[in-house]
Amino acid sequence: xxxxVMMDVNVPADMDPAELAKLREAxxxxxxxxxxxxxxIHLWRVAGRPANISIFDCESNDELHDLLSSxxxxxxxxxxxxPLAKHPSSIK
Amino acid sequence: xxxxVMMDVNVPADMDPAELAKLREAxxxxxxxxxxxxxxIHLWRVAGRPANISIFDCESNDELHDLLSSxxxxxxxxxxxxPLAKHPSSIK
Amino acid sequence: xxxxVMMDVNVPADMDPAELAKLREAxxxxxxxxxxxxxxIHLWRVAGRPANISIFDCESNDELHDLLSSxxxxxxxxxxxxPLAKHPSSIK
Amino acid sequence: xxxxVMMDVNVPADMDPAELAKLREAxxxxxxxxxxxxxxIHLWRVAGRPANISIFDCESNDELHDLLSSxxxxxxxxxxxxPLAKHPSSIK
Amino acid sequence: xxxxVMMDVNVPADMDPAELAKLREAxxxxxxxxxxxxxxIHLWRVAGRPANISIFDCESNDELHDLLSSxxxxxxxxxxxxPLAKHPSSIK
Amino acid sequence: xxxxVMMDVNVPADMDPAELAKLREAxxxxxxxxxxxxxxIHLWRVAGRPANISIFDCESNDELHDLLSSxxxxxxxxxxxxPLAKHPSSIK
Amino acid sequence: xxxxVMMDVNVPADMDPAELAKLREAxxxxxxxxxxxxxxIHLWRVAGRPANISIFDCESNDELHDLLSSxxxxxxxxxxxxPLAKHPSSIK
Amino acid sequence: xxxxVMMDVNVPADMDPAELAKLREAxxxxxxxxxxxxxxIHLWRVAGRPANISIFDCESNDELHDLLSSxxxxxxxxxxxxPLAKHPSSIK
Amino acid sequence: xxxxVMMDVNVPADMDPAELAKLREAxxxxxxxxxxxxxxIHLWRVAGRPANISIFDCESNDELHDLLSSxxxxxxxxxxxxPLAKHPSSIK
Amino acid sequence: xxxxVMMDVNVPADMDPAELAKLREAxxxxxxxxxxxxxxIHLWRVAGRPANISIFDCESNDELHDLLSSxxxxxxxxxxxxPLAKHPSSIK
Numbered sequence: 034x035x036x037x038v039m040m041d042v043n044v045p046a047d048m049d050p051a052e053l054a055k056l057r058e059a060x061x062x063x064x065x066x067x068x069x070x071x072x073x074i075h076l077w078r079v080a081g082r083p084a085n086i087s088i089f090d091c092e093s094n095d096e097l098h099d100l101l102s103s104x105x106x107x108x109x110x111x112x113x114x115x116p117l118a119k120h121p122s123s124i125k
Numbered sequence: 126x127x128x129x130v131m132m133d134v135n136v137p138a139d140m141d142p143a144e145l146a147k148l149r150e151a152x153x154x155x156x157x158x159x160x161x162x163x164x165x166i167h168l169w170r171v172a173g174r175p176a177n178i179s180i181f182d183c184e185s186n187d188e189l190h191d192l193l194s195s196x197x198x199x200x201x202x203x204x205x206x207x208p209l210a211k212h213p214s215s216i217k
Numbered sequence: 218x219x220x221x222v223m224m225d226v227n228v229p230a231d232m233d234p235a236e237l238a239k240l241r242e243a244x245x246x247x248x249x250x251x252x253x254x255x256x257x258i259h260l261w262r263v264a265g266r267p268a269n270i271s272i273f274d275c276e277s278n279d280e281l282h283d284l285l286s287s288x289x290x291x292x293x294x295x296x297x298x299x300p301l302a303k304h305p306s307s308i309k
Numbered sequence: 310x311x312x313x314v315m316m317d318v319n320v321p322a323d324m325d326p327a328e329l330a331k332l333r334e335a336x337x338x339x340x341x342x343x344x345x346x347x348x349x350i351h352l353w354r355v356a357g358r359p360a361n362i363s364i365f366d367c368e369s370n371d372e373l374h375d376l377l378s379s380x381x382x383x384x385x386x387x388x389x390x391x392p393l394a395k396h397p398s399s400i401k
Numbered sequence: 402x403x404x405x406v407m408m409d410v411n412v413p414a415d416m417d418p419a420e421l422a423k424l425r426e427a428x429x430x431x432x433x434x435x436x437x438x439x440x441x442i443h444l445w446r447v448a449g450r451p452a453n454i455s456i457f458d459c460e461s462n463d464e465l466h467d468l469l470s471s472x473x474x475x476x477x478x479x480x481x482x483x484p485l486a487k488h489p490s491s492i493k
Numbered sequence: 494x495x496x497x498v499m500m501d502v503n504v505p506a507d508m509d510p511a512e513l514a515k516l517r518e519a520x521x522x523x524x525x526x527x528x529x530x531x532x533x534i535h536l537w538r539v540a541g542r543p544a545n546i547s548i549f550d551c552e553s554n555d556e557l558h559d560l561l562s563s564x565x566x567x568x569x570x571x572x573x574x575x576p577l578a579k580h581p582s583s584i585k
Numbered sequence: 586x587x588x589x590v591m592m593d594v595n596v597p598a599d600m601d602p603a604e605l606a607k608l609r610e611a612x613x614x615x616x617x618x619x620x621x622x623x624x625x626i627h628l629w630r631v632a633g634r635p636a637n638i639s640i641f642d643c644e645s646n647d648e649l650h651d652l653l654s655s656x657x658x659x660x661x662x663x664x665x666x667x668p669l670a671k672h673p674s675s676i677k
Numbered sequence: 678x679x680x681x682v683m684m685d686v687n688v689p690a691d692m693d694p695a696e697l698a699k700l701r702e703a704x705x706x707x708x709x710x711x712x713x714x715x716x717x718i719h720l721w722r723v724a725g726r727p728a729n730i731s732i733f734d735c736e737s738n739d740e741l742h743d744l745l746s747s748x749x750x751x752x753x754x755x756x757x758x759x760p761l762a763k764h765p766s767s768i769k
Numbered sequence: 770x771x772x773x774v775m776m777d778v779n780v781p782a783d784m785d786p787a788e789l790a791k792l793r794e795a796x797x798x799x800x801x802x803x804x805x806x807x808x809x810i811h812l813w814r815v816a817g818r819p820a821n822i823s824i825f826d827c828e829s830n831d832e833l834h835d836l837l838s839s840x841x842x843x844x845x846x847x848x849x850x851x852p853l854a855k856h857p858s859s860i861k
Numbered sequence: 862x863x864x865x866v867m868m869d870v871n872v873p874a875d876m877d878p879a880e881l882a883k884l885r886e887a888x889x890x891x892x893x894x895x896x897x898x899x900x901x902i903h904l905w906r907v908a909g910r911p912a913n914i915s916i917f918d919c920e921s922n923d924e925l926h927d928l929l930s931s932x933x934x935x936x937x938x939x940x941x942x943x944p945l946a947k948h949p950s951s952i953k
Contacts, residue, residue, distance in 0.1 A: 034277050035169060036300070037178050038357060045323070046936040047873070064214040075167075075180075075217075077127060077209040080922040081866060081929045081942035085212055086129050088167075093218050094356040098302040101357045108322040114357035116220070116300050117169040118282040120177055122156040125167075126921050128944070130725060137691070138292040139229070172278040173222060173285045173298035185862050186724040190946040193725045200690040206725035208864070208944050210926040219353060221362050230476040231413070248398040259351075259364075259401075261311060261393040264462040265406060265469045265482035269396055270313050272351075301353040304361055306340040309351075310461050312484070314541060321507070369402050370484040370540040377541045384506040390541035392404070392484050394466040403537060405546050414660040415597070432582040443535075443548075443585075445495060445577040448646040449590060449653045449666035453580055454497050456535075485537040488545055490524040493535075494645050496668070498817060505783070553586050554816040558670040561817045568782040574817035576588070576668050578650040587813060589822050598752040599689070616858040627811075627824075627861075629771060629853040632738040633682060633745045633758035637856055638773050640811075669813040672821055674800040677811075678829050679905060680852070681914050708950040719903075719916075719953075721863060721945040729948055730865050732903075737770050742854040760772070760852050761905040762834040764913055766892040769903075774909060781875070830908040837909045844874040850909035 035074075035090055035117040036097055040110045042083040059105040072100055088117075127166075127182055127209040128189055132202045134175040151197040164192055180209075219258075219274055219301040220281055224294045226267040243289040256284055272301075311350075311366055311393040312373055316386045318359040335381040348376055364393075403442075403458055403485040404465055408478045410451040427473040440468055456485075495534075495550055495577040496557055500570045502543040519565040532560055548577075587626075587642055587669040588649055592662045594635040611657040624652055640669075679718075679734055679761040680741055684754045686727040703749040716744055732761075771810075771826055771853040772833055776846045778819040795841040808836055824853075863902075863918055863945040864925055868938045870911040887933040900928055916945075 044053060067073035075088035091097040097114065101107060136145060159165035167180035183189040189206065193199060228237060251257035259272035275281040281298070285291060320329060343349035351364035367373040373390065377383060412421060435441035443456035459465040465482065469475060504513060527533035535548035551557040557574065561567060596605060619625035627640035643649040649666065653659060688697060711717035719732035735741040741758065745751060780789060803809035811824035827833040833850065837843060872881060895901035903916035919925040925942065929935060 034279075036278075036357075037169070043322075044936070047876075048323075061214045065216055068216045076212045076215040077129070078212040078926060079942075080208040080210040080926040081864075081940045083936075086207060086209065093302075094220075094300040095218075095302040097300070098354060098356040108320070108359075112357045114300055114355075115178060116172040116278040116281070116298055117178065118172040118277075118279040120168045120170040122153045123168040124157055124160045126923075128725075128922075135690075136292070138227075139232075140691075170282060171298075172282040173220075173296045175292075185946075186864075186944040187862075187946040189944070190722055190724040200688070200727075204725045206723075206944055208922040208925070208942055210921075210923040221353070228476070230411075231416075245398045249400055252400045260396045260399040261313070262396040262466060263482075264392040264394040264466040265404075265480045267476075270391060270393065299362060300356040301362065302356040304352045304354040306337045307352040308341055308344045310463075312462075312541075319506075324507075369486075370404075371402075371486040373484070374486040374538060374540040384504070384543075388541045390484055390539075392462040392465070392482055394461075394463040405537070412660070414595075415600075429582045433584055436584045444580045444583040445497070446580040446650060447666075448576040448578040448650040449588075449664045451660075454575060454577065483546060484540040485546065486540040488536045488538040490521045491536040492525055492528045494647075496646075496817075508783075553670075554588075554668040555586075555670040557668070558814060558816040568780070568819075572817045574668055574815075576646040576649070576666055578645075578647040589813070596752070598687075599692075613858040617860055620860045628856045628859040629773070630742060630856040631758075632742040632852040632854040633680075633756045635752075638851060638853065667822060668816040669822065670816040672812045672814040674797045675812040676801055676804045678831075680830075681905070705950045709952055712952045720948045720951040721865070722948040724944040724946040730943060730945065737854075738772075738852040739770075739854040741852070758852055759914060760830040760833070760850055760908040761914065762829075762831040762908040764904045764906040766889045767904040768893055768896045772909075784875075834906060834908040844872070844911075848909045850907075 034092065035088055037115040037117055038087045038089055038097075038101065039113040039115075040085050040087065041112075042085075042106065042109055043111060044083070044106075044109050056105055063104055067100060072096070126184065127180055129207040129209055130179045130181055130189075130193065131205045131207075132177050132179065133204075134177075134198065134201055135203060136175070136198075136201050148197055155196055159192055164188070218276065219272055221299040221301055222271045222273055222281075222285065223297045223299075224269050224271065225296075226269075226290065226293055227295060228267070228290075228293050240289055247288055251284055256280070310368065311364055313391040313393055314363045314365055314373075314377065315389045315391075316361050316363065317388075318361075318382065318385055319387060320359070320382075320385050332381055339380055343376060348372070402460065403456055405483040405485055406455045406457055406465075406469065407481040407483075408453050408455065409480075410453075410474065410477055411479060412451070412474075412477050424473055431472055435468055440464070494552065495548055497575040497577055498547045498549055498557075498561065499573045499575075500545050500547065501572075502545075502566065502569055503571060504543070504566075504569050516565055523564055527560060532556070586644065587640055589667040589669055590639045590641055590649075590653065591665040591667075592637050592639065593664075594637075594658065594661055595663060596635070596658075596661050608657055615656055619652055624648070678736065679732055681759040681761055682731045682733055682741075682745065683757045683759075684729050684731065685756075686729075686750065686753055687755060688727070688750075688753050700749055707748055711744055716740070770828065771824055773851040773853055774823045774825055774833075774837065775849045775851075776821050776823065777848075778821075778842065778845055779847060780819070780842075780845050792841055799840055803836055808832070862920065863916055865943040865945055866915045866917055866925075866929065867941040867943075868913050868915065869940075870913075870934065870937055871939060872911070872934075872937050884933055891932055895928060900924070 064076065072089055072091055073087065074090050077086050079086060089097055089100065101112060156168065164181055164183055165179065166182050169178050171178060181189055193204060248260065256273060256275055257271065258274050261270050263270060273281055285296060340352065348365060348367055349363065350366050353362050355362060365373055377388060432444065440457060440459055441455065442458050445454050447454060457465055457468065469480060524536065532549055532551055533547065534550050537546050539546060549557055561572060616628065624641055624643055625639065626642050629638050631638060641649055653664060708720065716733060716735055717731065718734050721730050723730060733741055733744065745756060800812065808825060808827055809823065810826050813822050815822060825833055837848060892904065900917060900919055901915065902918050905914050907914060917925055929940060
């Protein structure tokens with residue numbers, strides 16, 4: 034089941050660079066892990082903003098929440114979740 | 126080059142049903158045509174709303190505009206376009 | 218799987234009363250039918266507004282969309298869907 | 310009398326983890342206590358967000374306020390309260 | 402139990418004057434009736450706007466909804482309801 | 494002359510409790526003083542939120558500003574002022 | 586006593602030109618009348634928009650409402666009223 | 678003096694096609710005329726929307742208003758005007 | 770050329786009082802200076818809010834920016850600038 | 862390919878002046894560098910606000926993102942990107 038997830042990243046501008054780099058590294062690893070699991074099927078950068086638009090494929094709302102809240106940078110995200118359904122005009 | 130396009134469909138509730146059905150048919154054909162061309166790579170329904178979230182792959186902003194404004198229901202859409210870039214954590 | 222669905226009803230103030238009454242009747246019957254099916258588990262009126270807050274229990278986003286778009290008054294609704302998950306502090 | 314209460318949790322990302330854990334524990338206990346009292350009848354997590362949608366059953370607006378403001382994390386909440394009434398199409 | 406009710410009146414500018422006058426008359430009578438019943442305890446005009454701020458004193462959310470939806474101009478209102486509680490600094 | 498004043502209280506969640514208690518005490522005394530002066534005629538708590546809806550009766554906009562800005566917690570308020578006039582349907 | 590009044594003019598684009606011209610004429614005369622009375626002390630056009638920013642000098646909120654609601658185009662206005670007070674840094 | 682002008686075009690979807698075509702033609706001619714006069718120095722389409730972002734170079738706010746309100750489709754525009762100044766980092 | 774400038778003052782509630790008083794003093798002097806220069810022709814307090822509505826008379830957008838950004842409290846302001854033009858119904 | 866980029870600068874009012882000056886200097890140099898490269902073709906100050914409106918000419922969304930995120934003050938910006946296309950009425 035698909036969800037469009039829009040994540041704005043709100044990192045304080047004066048955050049300690051070393052701590053931020055470590056956090057980004059952990060975030061990247063976790064994101065790669067999820068993509069390889071097949072749950073996190075698209076991840077695009079919003080051009081010009083510290084934000085991304087992603088597509089998740091999960092069994093349930095609960096699974097989606099567990100995945101998103103497991104992201105190391107979850108406390109720094111403003112997230113909007115849009116549940117998706119099959120469009121009658123889609124050829125997929 | 127990818128764009129996330131969010132389309133809200135604002136059809137007057139009292140629109141003539143026959144006219145609307147004809148318009149939807151033309152819209153569906155045009156959308157299928159564009160998907161087959163490879164420009165319109167994802168089309169998802171927003172669950173619960175007359176709206177969709179789509180991903181377009183175009184050569185330029187101009188091509189994107191030409192495609193979107195060629196949709197028969199374009200006059201009934203409120204559209205938001207988000208230009209996408211490659212995310213450093215994406216495995217694609 | 219639970220969804221909170223917030224429906225604002227935007228009926229034109231000058232709509233033909235007879236037509237509106239017929240539409241409301243069909244809406245009521247369909248809503249009762251869905252509640253009896255176990256998919257539509259809570260339906261509350263927002264005090265003071267032509268709006269309701271509902272809880273749906275569906276197998277998927279697609280099923281939710283099919284149910285909502287089958288409501289006779291769907292063209293008159295502005296709908297917001299919030300996917301729900303189990304809260305760690307819930308005793309249910 | 311029913312109220313839909315939407316709570317967004319705004320905990321500073323750099324809050325001391327130990328202090329936050331203690332606060333969450335107190336919050337959980339208080340929430341469970343209220344649920345057992347029958348005043349707090351539904352508590353759902355908003356999938357993907359540090360937020361919940363809840364239904365309270367109180368004797369009055371005053372009782373609702375006393376309950377909500379007694380929550381240990383009340384200072385970290387942005388709360389929207391929607392008073393609910395019986396919907397004519399509800400089968401309950 | 403008190404509620405602050407904010408009503409914006411959205412009458413189409415080109416509505417038939419005679420019909421509007423009749424509607425306003427019915428609205429005024431109903432409003433006076435409710436004030437005399439003790440349920441509708443304050444009614445103020447928002448200076449400069451076709452809008453009012455009112456205070457209702459009702460037994461329940463349901464009673465509030467019944468009263469508001471019984472107003473002849475209810476279909477032309479955008480209403481916001483704020484449930485009120487006793488303020489610890491109020492001397493009343 | 495009446496004004497509806499809506500005050501949202503934005504106290505930092507990590508404010509020193511002792512300092513906050515002192516400030517609240519001063520605020521309460523000042524609010525009581527104003528109510529006794531007849532200028533501050535209604536003070537209601539917004540159920541579920543650190544906010545209030547108040548009615549002031551002042552000679553002028555200037556007097557209203559002087560009163561509000563004299564409140565000890567004024568720096569922590571987001572205030573919206575709505576000037577009120579007599580409503581033609583009010584029986585007062 | 587001063588008020589800043591911001592008026593957006595929402596005339597339907599397909600309104601009968603002759604009727605609109607007559608309405609504008611009546612509006613202009615009424616506006617000139619009020620300015621000559623000393624109540625309507627500034628009237629500026631918002632560059633690029635069918636809107637104006639005005640300053641009224643009235644005895645009370647009620648007088649302001651009576652003046653504004655007497656404008657022929659009042660039904661076509663969205664109005665925001667900001668009550669003004671003397672600024673401590675103003676040299677007037 | 679430069680202004681950034683953002684114009685959203687709100688043409689009713691059911692407007693008579695012939696009338697709309699005539700209006701668009703007049704609009705195009707007027708826009709070309711203004712560009713040739715040197716007042717209207719940039720005109721870009723917002724990709725995916727019936728909207729444009731333009732840069733005007735005018736002697737005054739009044740001149741800007743006269744130019745914009747002279748556009749045949751002015752009644753169908755929602756316009757936002759942003760006055761521009763020289764940026765200290767601009768190399769022009 | 771006239772501009773309506775709306776300034777909201779966002780001073781952190783816990784700012785050092787002495788530093789703030791010094792800043793306000795500098796702000797007041799600069800504001801008086803500008804008013805005496807004829808550029809800053811109206812300055813009104815928004816009743817009930819740390820905000821003001823002002824009218825500037827400048828030769829250009831650039832001059833306006835230089836004046837506003839020279840205000841000592843500029844870093845604490847949220848500013849909205851509305852370029853004004855002569856209104857056809859104004860008697861000035 | 863053109864993009865309109867709107868940048869609001871949110872520098873904390875109490876940021877260390879020396880550090881800020883250094884950052885601004887680096888920002889200015891980088892901006893000049895980009896303008897000389899032909900990618901950053903217009904940079905205007907929004908009169909009265911710490912904000913700018915810019916036009917970029919890039920090969921792709923990715924190039925735009927790389928340029929913007931390379932700006933030293935990127936962490937302090939709120940950015941809105943609007944992809945632009947050729948307008949049928951533009952004479953360029």
